[in-house]
Amino acid sequence: MMILLSLHCLFAENDYSTKSDWLLETKGDEQKFKAIQRQLRGFDLAMVEVGYRFNTFYFALKDKNYKLAHYQWDKIRKSMENGIERRPKRKDNSKRMFLDTQYRSMSEALDQKSEKSIWQEYE
């Protein structure tokens, strides 16, 4: 049964190739763009990047490495903006919850390199 299942997976007919040129070998522009859209995903994938960078941001703050912290903070913004491009319905909440609020106040605290304001903002 498992062997049959594996063979089915290996030889199943689909739009994808198992070769590295899977996109080049996907037929037709529309299919190619659909494949790219699927791979780029939505806001959920932006959140994975946000989560990863937020973790690094936290440890950079602990190390007082404000240059790295600021870099990660700005990449979090970039990741959310790109996520909004893919999922425009997330725009209002993103602005209200982060881009127009916490992002700005933390950026100011980082610019000032003020440990007190940074941790106040963090909380």
Ligand code: HEM
């Ligand atoms: C700085 C930290 C974070 C901020 C400011 C943030 C902010 C947001 C905002 C504004 C939305 C859109 C809400 C809406 O319009 O309904 C959202 C959605 C979401 N967030 Fe986060 N988030 C953060 C971290 C995370 C983390 C660490 C995860 C988990 C890995 C996560 C998972 C999600 C998921 C799954 C969605 C829904 C995505 C979708 O279905 O389109 N977020 N977040």
